[in-house]
Amino acid sequence: MCYYNAEHFAIFMSLQFGIDVDEEQVGEESALLYKEELDENLVSEELLKIVPEMVLVHYCVYDNKEHEWLVCVASDADTNQSLFLICLKNGEKVHEEILLSGEGNENDT
Template structure:
């Protein structure tokens, strides 16, 4: 099962941005969304092409004194397969990456 949590977030922030995050300060949430509910200003056309009709979006949020960080990992709701990751800093997308590994299971 694909699940993105505070532990993964802490590792991502350290590796990607060299930022130390206290895992206890990270908020977590998971929601089931239909493809048409995804914010097209945040999800690129490339990411939409690999997105099935239903996704589970696992989110982690962290606020320090200067910035709000939000990382979302979308997974195929039927297969629990990770599709993509998006990182926002103060509400603006600063990083995205495709996580999908098996091309036969894109949709």
């Protein structure tokens, strides 16, 4: 089952960017979206190829007064299989990663 929360976010931020995050300062939300509702400016064509018609997206947001960080983890709404992770810094994509097992792609932009 895919679930992405403040604890996962803090670990990701520490490992990926070397940033210590106070989990109590992290906002969390989840949304059920149709594939066509995904922002094509943020979700690459490569990611859209693996997305089913309905996805559950877990969001974590953290604002440290210098930068606003947003991490989105999408999963298949029917199976809860993790699909991909996107990280934004001040609204710009800085990291994307395919999370499907067997898909070892990781792209930093």
